[in-house]
Structures are given as C-alpha cells and as structure tokens.
Amino acid sequence: MNIVELGPEVSLERNLEQSTEKERETVEAIVAKIREKGDDGLREWTELYDGVRLDSFFVTSEEMEGAYRDFSEKSLKALRRAIANIRSFHEKQVKQSWITTEENGTMLGQKITPLDRAGVYVPGGKAAYPSTIMMNVIPAQTAGVEDIIMTSPPDADGNLAPGVLVTAAELGVTRILKAGGAQAVAALAYGTETVPRVDKITGPGNIFVALAKRAVFGQVDIDMIAGPSEIVVLADDTASPELAAADLISQAEHDEMSSAVLVTTSRSVAERTKCEVDKQLETLPKQDIAGSSLDNHGAIYLADSMEQAVEAVNQLAGEHLELLVDDPHALLGKIRHAGAIFLGPYSSEPVGDYMAGPNHVLPTNGTARFSSPLSVDDFTKKSSIISYSRTALEEHAGDIAEIARLEGLEGHARAVEKRTKGGSP
Structure with a gap:
C-alpha cells in the first residue's frame, strides 16, 4: 500500500475490470438454454460448471436433518443469536398501509403488499456463507414474503455445506435448489418444470451471477449488481494502527478485487498502519x-x-x-455517502457482517451515492389508492380537463367532464 497525499490531482476513482465479451456471451447462452430447455438445461449446465449431475435439484429433508449432526452447538448458538438481532432490526423497518380522507369525500392512500415469491442466491461450492442467508431471507420474511426459494451451487458430491443447510432450516427455508451461477439465476427468473418463477432475486455472486442478474432484470426485480467488497477507514491521530490494519485486511481477504482504503490526517498513523498491514499479512x-x-x-x-x-x-x-476518530458521533452528520457507518474502535466491520442486525447487503463501487442497504422495503410493493366523491370530482374537474387538453389528450378531459356535466357514474 502506498501513502498518497490528497490534492486536486489525486483521483479517488476505482479502476475496476469490466466483464469481457466472452463472459457476456456465455451468460446469454446459459440464460437462453434455461428458457428453452428448463430442467434439462439446468441439469446440463450444473454438470458442466459444478461437475455434478443431479437426479433431484432440491435438498431433501434427510439432508437437512443430517446437517445438524455435523454442526456444533457453539455454532448453532451463535447463529440463533445473530438471527434474533437481525430480525429485531428489520422488524423496525416495517411500514403500514395508510389512508387519508377529506371532508369533500376524497380518500387517498397507499397499500403495501409483500412480494409473492423471492429467490435468494447464496455462493457455495467450497465455501459456506450463513450470513448471506440471514441477511437476505430475514428482511423478506419480515416483509411478509410467504414463499422463499434459496439456491446455492453444490460441491463435487452434490452436497451443500452443513452451515448453509442449518441456517436455512433455522429460518424455516425448506426449498433449497442445488444450482449456482447464471443457470440458477435464469431458472429463478423464468421458471422450469420444477423450479417456480420468483418475483425478485437477491444475493451476491461471481461475475456470471452478476451478469445474469443484469440480463433477467425486468423479467424479475433484483437487489443490485454488487461489486467487490470495500472498506474505507477514516482515522485521526488517536486511531490504533493495529486495529486500522486489521480492519483493512478483513475486507482485503474477501477477493483480489476488494478495496481497502485508509484516509487519515496523521502521517504517523499512516506510516504505522502500513507497517502493521505487512506484519499482520505474514500470518494470514x-x-x-x-x-x-x-x-x-x-x-x-x-x-x-x-x-x-x-x-x-x-x-x-x-x-x-x-x-476511528476521537469523537465519531460528531462526524456522523458530515458523512453523506456510505453503505454502513461504523462508529468507534469497538464497532469493527465484522460486527455488522454477522451480529449487530443492520443488513450487510450494501451498495458498492460508489453507488452509496444514490442507493441503500437491502431492507424490508425491497421485498414489498406499493399501490396507490384513489377514491373521489362526486363533490370532489366537480371541485377539480375543470383543472383536470385543462391539464389534459394542454397535453393534447381530449379523451382524458371528456372522461372527467362526462361525470360532472349532467352525466352519472
């Protein structure tokens, strides 16, 4: 890591590699085959990319029960504590439908309805990500989504990690598809003979998952096109270089493309953090x-x-x-753009990843300028409610017709006037 003095000539833009034409063509071919061949296409691509041919796509109840046998009580207690915290936080996000009325008989409102079915993508293979399951499933459940289908790529033996299965079971998710990559995304978006079509797909993945989510957007909703993980540490001269280095490394170990940046007002902290990073990497x-x-x-x-x-x-x-500053609360109001903000030395980023409660599905690659963490709102839709009485319509009919004719829409104007000039509803 190099120490750079900030100035007008310093660019803070990330130089991320873009997807290749070959990767985009591959994803398009996968999506097209799933649409055309359904289960057969899903089986073919799973065998090609995951090296396993599945007789059954979905995890069985026996596999779910068996996962508990290979899972420690200590891990189970930690999961249950995290689930409780995450659920408690997201329950505070729930919004209610509302209606207002006026004396002239106008009734206006908003009806909030949960999505019917959501799909959650969980990276798999050699790794297991219980936190991804919790952070995607819990807000969907809290929103009222009744049907959640989880999908995760199997290992070479056709199995999912015990941590994945146990977490899903603890949350009551029983339909778990053994598929990954673009083929899983396409199956959720378009449906197959055995995989029902969902309304929204959430969850992180590799470049093929990201490109597939982009390709099916519009057929279904998606959470975001997530990029590599990022951390920014803001430090003054009171910050611990040892802790700053540890937190930078905590994100850097995710991926070669992850970004870890320290911004500090102290040259001493900058230099000591640089040395501490090198030291801590030796045993990572x-x-x-x-x-x-x-x-x-x-x-x-x-x-x-x-x-x-x-x-x-x-x-x-x-x-x-x-x-990591002397008074983080004093700076909080000045922070305009960040996915999640961690205040003080005891609020390390992994606290948010696993236990605190706020969602860790966050905007990346600078999109925190205009987007937000995954939330209960992402699993609901809003319908406007409009009810006018005759009195209310007569009060506004002239203005409505005037604006309609400004737009050259005579039919709009007449539709209102026929109800107010001697006509009857």
Missing part, C-alpha cells in the same frame, strides 16, 4: 488474496485536515466506512 491464511487486493486496490490517503478527509470519504462512497 488468505495472505495471497489479501496481499493482491491491497497491492492493486488498496491505498493510504494523507489529508491536510479532517474537512479534506471527510470530503474524500464522501467521494469514495464506500460500502463500509469506519470512523
């Missing part, structure tokens, strides 16, 4: 991944003032932002 199991991420997408920016540092942080619009 994912040293190669984290090292590559920090070399290619990591940076330490040195600011002249806290005002300049905060402006840089807002320009970066990071997925995760940590405030």
